[in-house]
Amino acid sequence: xxxxxxxxxxxxxxxxxKVAGHVARLKSDHGITPGLAVVLVxxxxxxxxxxxxxxxxxxxxxxxxxxxxxxxxxxxDAVLELIDTLNNDPEIHGILVQLPLPEHMDxxxxxxxxxxxxxxxxxxxxxxxxxxxxxxxxxxxxxxxCLMMLRDHHxxxxxxxxxxxxxxxxxxxxxxxxxxxxxxxxTMAHSRTRDLPDVVxxxxxxxxxxxxxxxxxGDWIKEGATVIDVGINRIEVGEKxxxxxxxxxxxxxxxxxAITPVPGGxxxxxIACLLANTVTxxxxxxxxxxxxxxxx
Numbered sequence: 087x088x089x090x091x092x093x094x095x096x097x098x099x100x101x102x103x104k105v106a107g108h109v110a111r112l113k114s115d116h117g118i119t120p121g122l123a124v125v126l127v128x129x130x131x132x133x134x135x136x137x138x139x140x141x142x143x144x145x146x147x148x149x150x151x152x153x154x155x156x157x158x159x160x161x162x163d164a165v166l167e168l169i170d171t172l173n174n175d176p177e178i179h180g181i182l183v184q185l186p187l188p189e190h191m192d193x194x195x196x197x198x199x200x201x202x203x204x205x206x207x208x209x210x211x212x213x214x215x216x217x218x219x220x221x222x223x224x225x226x227x228x229x230x231x232c233l234m235m236l237r238d239h240h241x242x243x244x245x246x247x248x249x250x251x252x253x254x255x256x257x258x259x260x261x262x263x264x265x266x267x268x269x270x271x272x273t274m275a276h277s278r279t280r281d282l283p284d285v286v287x288x289x290x291x292x293x294x295x296x297x298x299x300x301x302x303x304g305d306w307i308k309e310g311a312t313v314i315d316v317g318i319n320r321i322e323v324g325e326k327x328x329x330x331x332x333x334x335x336x337x338x339x340x341x342x343x344a345i346t347p348v349p350g351g352x353x354x355x356x357i358a359c360l361l362a363n364t365v366t367x368x369x370x371x372x373x374x375x376x377x378x379x380x381x382x
Contacts (some may be wrong), residue, residue, distance in 0.1 A: 089313075089342040089343035090132060092235055098354035101380065104362045106147040112368065113148065120368035121150035122180040122206065122360075123172050127165060127191070128158035133184045140182070143357055149364060150166050150347045158188045166199050172200040179371055180364035203371060206363040208260065217263050217382075221352065224363055225382045229261040231355025232293055232314045233268070233382060239312060239344055244269040251275045251302065252295035253334070257316055261293050264382055282306075294332035304337030313338055313345040316352050359382065 112118045126137045137153060144151035154168055155382050165183075172181050181204045185195050197205075202212040208226035216223035236243060248270040252258035258274065265272045275285050277296065285307040286292055294302050295316035307313060317332030331348035339345055346352055362380035369376045 088371040089339045090340075090344040091250070092239060092336045092344050092346045092351060094231075094235065094351040094354045096345055097238065097359035098231075100125075100145055101355070101358040101362060102143065104377065104380060105348065105358070105365055108365050108380070110360060112365075114373070116374065118372060119148070119150045119177075120180070120364050120369065121152065121175075121178045122182065122364045123152040123154065123175075123178045124182045124184060125154045125156070125165065125168060125172075127156045127160060128188050130186070133186075137184055140357055140360065143361060144364075147361055152178065152208040153212065159190075160189045162196065165196055169196070169199045173199075173204060178204065179368035180204055180360075182207055182360065204367055206360055206367060208363070209256070214255070214260075217260055220267060221356065224367065225238050225264065226260045227359035227363060228257050228295075228316060228352060229264050229355045229357045230363070230382055231352060232261060232262045232380075233257045233318065235314065235346065235352075235355065236291060236312065237268070243291070246290040247273075247288055248291040248293065249273045249275055249289035249315075250293045250295065251279075251282075252276060252293075252297070252316070257293075257295040260264055260327050261295065265291070265293075282353065292333075296332050298332055299330050300332070302333040302338070304339075304341050307341040309341055310343035311341070313342045314352065315346050318348060318353060351379070 120246045124137050141153055172178050181200045197209045198211055202210045205213055207239050208224045213223040224227045248265045250258050250262045253276045262272045262274050283306045289307050291312050299319035299321050311334055315331035315333040319328055321328050322328050329349050366376055366381050
């Protein structure tokens with residue numbers, strides 16, 4: 087039986103609708119407009135596309151959107167000064183520094199200059215620590231989107247066997263923490279895991295986030311398992327290129343119970359969760375009730 091395709095595009099649209107509804111209530115009931123500031127350093131084309139897309143969607147849900155574009159040769163101190171200004175701006179509830187930064191900058195220092203309460207990327211060391219100890223934190227957008235899709239598909243995740251392939255700070259590690267928080271039994275696997283196929287075959291939930299095109303074939307997947315494919319890889323097919331995930335979709339869709347496609351799966355959820363995090367940060371800053379279904 088073919089797998090259920092988890093439509094990230096449609097689900098992200100639902101999340102944005104919830105966000106827009108909450109933004110409208112914050113405006114009408116409290117006179118507050120959530121604000122998101124994006125800091126872009128340099129001319130990286132992919133980053134420029136992301137920033138444009140984020141700005142457009144931020145405005146579409148009724149939020150205040152600010153973009154700060156700085157030249158690639160800007161001094162690090164100038165970026166830190168800008169972040170400090172945004173940290174102290176009461177109209178800005180979320181700050182996102184678009185990565186990667188130019189080579190002359192200390193990425194960790196810049197990321198950790200953002201106030202943890204406004205860190206809508208969830209990358210600040212304080213938020214990492216809070217998430218790891220099961221406390222209220224800002225959660226990285228991509229893992230949050232994956233968790234939302236899993237909850238939507240399964241309802242209760244308690245007791246399920248989950249394998250996360252990939253140990254990055256941006257996806258793998260926070261994903262494992264979120265699944266633990268929902269009472270899954272979690273295995274962190276990676277490129278050096280022994281007998282990786284056997285480890286993956288045990289899993290009810292497989293989250294693939296390694297950045298290797300089609301690394302996970304269908305015969306690694308347990309019958310009926312749910313597969314969340316975080317990978318976005320561009321490969322050459324003849325004279326053209328196409329986007330593929332970390333999972334081999336065609337061989338997996340006949341084994342899995344459900345699977346996210348690439349493109350159109352996890353990707354759209356990342357920006358939707360950025361908007362959700364901004365609303366959450368705004369509510370926390372004003373001691374208001376957090377939006378239901380938009381947090382971990």
